[in-house]
Amino acid sequence: MSEKALMKGNEAIAEAAIRCGCRHYFGYPITPQTEIAAYMAKRMPKIGGTFLQAESEIAAINMVYGCASTGRRAMTSSSSPGVSLKAEGMSYLAGADLPALIVNVQRGGPGLGGIQPSQSDYFFMTRGPGHGDFHIIVLAPATVQEMADLTRLAFELGEKYRMPAMLLADGTMGQMMEPVVLPEEQTDPAEVMKGKPWAVTGTGMKRPHNIINSLYLKPDELEKTNIERFKRYEQLERDETRWEEYLMDDAEICVVSTGITARVSKNAIAECRRRGIKVGMIRPITLFPFPKAPLAKAAEKVKCFITVELNMGQMSEDVELAVRCSKPVAMCNRVGGMIPSTDEVVAAIEKEAK
Amino acid sequence: MTYETVMAGFGGQGLLFSGKVLAYAGLLEGRELSWLPSYGPEMRGGTCNCSVIISDEPVGSPIIAHPNVLMVMNEPSLDKFEDAVAPGGTIFVDSSLIARKVRRADVDVVYIPATQMATEMEAASLANMIMLGAIVEKLGCVKSETMLDALKHTISARKANLLDLNLKAVEAGRRFMADSAASPA
Amino acid sequence: MAVVFEKPKALTDAVLHYCPGCTHGIVHRLVAEAIDKLGIEGRTIGIAPVGCSVMAYDYFACDMIEASHGRAPAVATGVKRSLPDSIVFTYQGDGDLASIGLCETVSCACRGENVTVIFINNAIYGMTGGQMAPTSLVGQVTQTSPYGRDPATQGMPIRICELLASLDAPAYLARVAVNSVPNVRKAGQAILKAFRNQVEGKGFSLVEVVSTCPTNWGLTPEKACQWVAEKMIPFYPLGVYRDKDADAAKEAAK
Numbered sequence: 001m002s003e004k005a006l007m008k009g010n011e012a013i014a015e016a017a018i019r020c021g022c023r024h025y026f027g028y029p030i031t032p033q034t035e036i037a038a039y040m041a042k043r044m045p046k047i048g049g050t051f052l053q054a055e056s057e058i059a060a061i062n063m064v065y066g067c068a069s070t071g072r073r074a075m076t077s078s079s080s081p082g083v084s085l086k087a088e089g090m091s092y093l094a095g096a097d098l099p100a101l102i103v104n105v106q107r108g109g110p111g112l113g114g115i116q117p118s119q120s121d122y123f124f125m126t127r128g129p130g131h132g133d134f135h136i137i138v139l140a141p142a143t144v145q146e147m148a149d150l151t152r153l154a155f156e157l158g159e160k161y162r163m164p165a166m167l168l169a170d171g172t173m174g175q176m177m178e179p180v181v182l183p184e185e186q187t188d189p190a191e192v193m194k195g196k197p198w199a200v201t202g203t204g205m206k207r208p209h210n211i212i213n214s215l216y217l218k219p220d221e222l223e224k225t226n227i228e229r230f231k232r233y234e235q236l237e238r239d240e241t242r243w244e245e246y247l248m249d250d251a252e253i254c255v256v257s258t259g260i261t262a263r264v265s266k267n268a269i270a271e272c273r274r275r276g277i278k279v280g281m282i283r284p285i286t287l288f289p290f291p292k293a294p295l296a297k298a299a300e301k302v303k304c305f306i307t308v309e310l311n312m313g314q315m316s317e318d319v320e321l322a323v324r325c326s327k328p329v330a331m332c333n334r335v336g337g338m339i340p341s342t343d344e345v346v347a348a349i350e351k352e353a354k
Numbered sequence: 355m356t357y358e359t360v361m362a363g364f365g366g367q368g369l370l371f372s373g374k375v376l377a378y379a380g381l382l383e384g385r386e387l388s389w390l391p392s393y394g395p396e397m398r399g400g401t402c403n404c405s406v407i408i409s410d411e412p413v414g415s416p417i418i419a420h421p422n423v424l425m426v427m428n429e430p431s432l433d434k435f436e437d438a439v440a441p442g443g444t445i446f447v448d449s450s451l452i453a454r455k456v457r458r459a460d461v462d463v464v465y466i467p468a469t470q471m472a473t474e475m476e477a478a479s480l481a482n483m484i485m486l487g488a489i490v491e492k493l494g495c496v497k498s499e500t501m502l503d504a505l506k507h508t509i510s511a512r513k514a515n516l517l518d519l520n521l522k523a524v525e526a527g528r529r530f531m532a533d534s535a536a537s538p539a
Numbered sequence: 540m541a542v543v544f545e546k547p548k549a550l551t552d553a554v555l556h557y558c559p560g561c562t563h564g565i566v567h568r569l570v571a572e573a574i575d576k577l578g579i580e581g582r583t584i585g586i587a588p589v590g591c592s593v594m595a596y597d598y599f600a601c602d603m604i605e606a607s608h609g610r611a612p613a614v615a616t617g618v619k620r621s622l623p624d625s626i627v628f629t630y631q632g633d634g635d636l637a638s639i640g641l642c643e644t645v646s647c648a649c650r651g652e653n654v655t656v657i658f659i660n661n662a663i664y665g666m667t668g669g670q671m672a673p674t675s676l677v678g679q680v681t682q683t684s685p686y687g688r689d690p691a692t693q694g695m696p697i698r699i700c701e702l703l704a705s706l707d708a709p710a711y712l713a714r715v716a717v718n719s720v721p722n723v724r725k726a727g728q729a730i731l732k733a734f735r736n737q738v739e740g741k742g743f744s745l746v747e748v749v750s751t752c753p754t755n756w757g758l759t760p761e762k763a764c765q766w767v768a769e770k771m772i773p774f775y776p777l778g779v780y781r782d783k784d785a786d787a788a789k790e791a792a793k
């Protein structure tokens with residue numbers, strides 16, 4: 001077990017990635033995630049890795065595409081406006097069934113927006129992070145520890161299911177420091193190459209050529225690849241959905257929240273409990289796959305849900321879908337970089353408790 | 355006990371760093387903690403603050419609505435945060451930079467001419483450390499030895515030559531606090 | 540009976556989908572010959588673009604990656620940084636390299652990535668059916684310049700070799716053509732050099748191949764070759780625009 005370190009969330013992602021055997025980082029500066037690039041720029045040259053500041057976010061994600069094609073653990077990171085530019089690349093990664101890590105430390109939008117925390121890319125990341133019919137794995141950390149732990153999980157799930165994985169954090173998670181236990185160092189770099197017969201590494205004149213590709217001009221073939229991919233998504237949902245339940249045993253109201261707002265909600269729930277309100281929380285850790293089953297189960301006993309999120313109501317739609325609108329879903333939200341205070345969340349819970 | 359500390363002033367006064375030293379001391383003591391900076395386009399000269407929570411309980415939100423410790427190093431920051439301080443909390447004021455007095459009657463107030471003291475020590479940029487020394491001495495939120503340890507761990511390689519001066523600044527803050535406790539005004 | 544002509548080993552047996560008279564087949568062959576001559580097929584990774592040569596991954600026997608439109612130099616960078624001992628080439632058309640991917644092209648060249656770029660300039664978008672390319676000539680009629688390319692509204696054609704020659708990093712920049720047997724021979728030598736440079740670690744090498752598109756030009760293959768000689772080459776002069784090897788040799792001879 002490693003010792004606890006004090007790190008910013010962004011730095012924890014970078015160090016965790018390195019310890020997971022990632023030796024290739026490609027990125028372009030943008031607030032509030034630049035610490036990841038700065039950390040990689042410092043560390044990678046010392047461990048024989050590659051840090052490359054690309055000419056654009058588009059180039060960066062395509063460098064990731066090239067690197068991932070060789071079977072290496074590749075990553076890039078950005079924030080909302082930059083991730084828009086990566087959409088094309090994410091679609092190609094998904095179409096070519098390539099694993100890669102993309103970090104999105106969200107800021108307010110649309111357009112240039114602001115630089116303060118946001119969760120407004122929820123739809124973009126969970127619904128359609130690019131053209132075509134596909135998903136990426138989306139993980140939402142709520143602690144610096146999870147920034148590190150989910151970095152490892154993103155690499156592992158991405159490789160297991162052959163799909164890109166995203167760490168979807170908000171600006172607060174990237175900027176804050178907390179104690180963190182970093183994952184064990186991956187000592188064997190050959191480890192990450194295992195089980196990747198598809199990788200382009202040169203034929204060595206020993207096997208037929210491998211092709212990394214997303215082009216299928218015959219519609220029946222393309223249909224087949226889409227259906228096969230969605231079967232993997234089903235398995236992903238069955239086996240890999242993750243969430244945290246907090247004080248749900250006797251809860252009559254269920255808060256649903258991720259990232260920084262889940263942290264604020266915990267404080268609010270503690271305060272409401274002191275006031276005698278039976279309230280708990282389900283915190284989705286995987287946003288795709290979304291924890292539909294535990295929400296549906298909660299719907300059988302709670303009288304309502306409240307989503308606390310930094311957007312105009314995006315995850316709330318997933319909650320409504322998960323519970324088939326069987327119970328009302330209220331919202332407590334702030335946008336543009338604002339974060340609801342504990343008092344605001346308490347007020348929202350009290351309103352529903354009446 | 356949970357210490358919810360906000361340190362606020364101008365960019366360049368080392369507020370994020372003094373917060374980090376405090377947080378690191380918490381880490382060394384195995385306490386629960388969080389450190390959250392304000393971040394923005396102003397690297398120097400703009401307003402700047404950080405929030406440090408040190409607790410024996412797991413930290414929920416790292417955002418502090420009602421600090422029970424406020425350290426202010428310019429007047430706009432006092433204006434901004436004075437009313438938010440929890441009743442019974444403590445406000446540490448750099449009185450060489452802030453002319454006015456705290457208006458609240460339900461909080462404890464410590465006035466420290468930190469910037470002036472630092473200038474006299476020929477370490478004008480270390481007023482933040484004097485303030486920190488005073489906070490730790492008065493509140494005991496972390497042990498002062500751990501804080502000195504924390505300082506050794508957190509100071510950047512580029513500024514390692516300033517470690518002794520930093521330690522002296524912390525000591526000056528502690529002494530100021532101890533002296534004023536011994537002879538209340 | 541003696542074998543006097545055979546298919547290069549670095550090409551697969553797949554039947555090319557290119558139009559009759561198209562010069563892609565010639566350039567594919569020249570690339571494959573270079574790979575064979577240098578004996579590098581087993582460690583070569585090719586990157587196919589979006590454009591007529593989008594399916595080049597089926598034709599080259601080495602490992603292949605299909606890139607999104609214009610991004611091949613970025614993908615090549617990712618591969619080369621992951622596998623420094625591999626030989627990485629991109630094969631890109633004029634829309635891909637000189638328009639949508641110009642930023643990736645210039646940045647890759649500027650970094651001096653040790654990769655080989657084969658640039659097919661036929662002054663038109665072939666795959667989408669004959670629209671104006673960044674390299675279409677002044678007055679050239681295409682689907683999207685039906686009255687002829689007008690510099691006042693559509694700008695002047697772009698000369699990639701000259702543009703990249705303003706950078707310090709590239710090791711080798713050459714413009715060749717494949718409209719005649721002597722030109723094909725010279726093109727083969729240039730392509731071989733561009734690959735050899737990479738094997739020897741010399742850095743970014745690009746060969747611009749002035750090519751034809753009989754289908755979208757509306758000319759017979761023979762007339763298309765004439766059009767290259769009469770219209771294309773005067774605007775896109777053939778020659779070597781950068782050769783660090785030759786420069787070093789000259790310097791040494793002084």
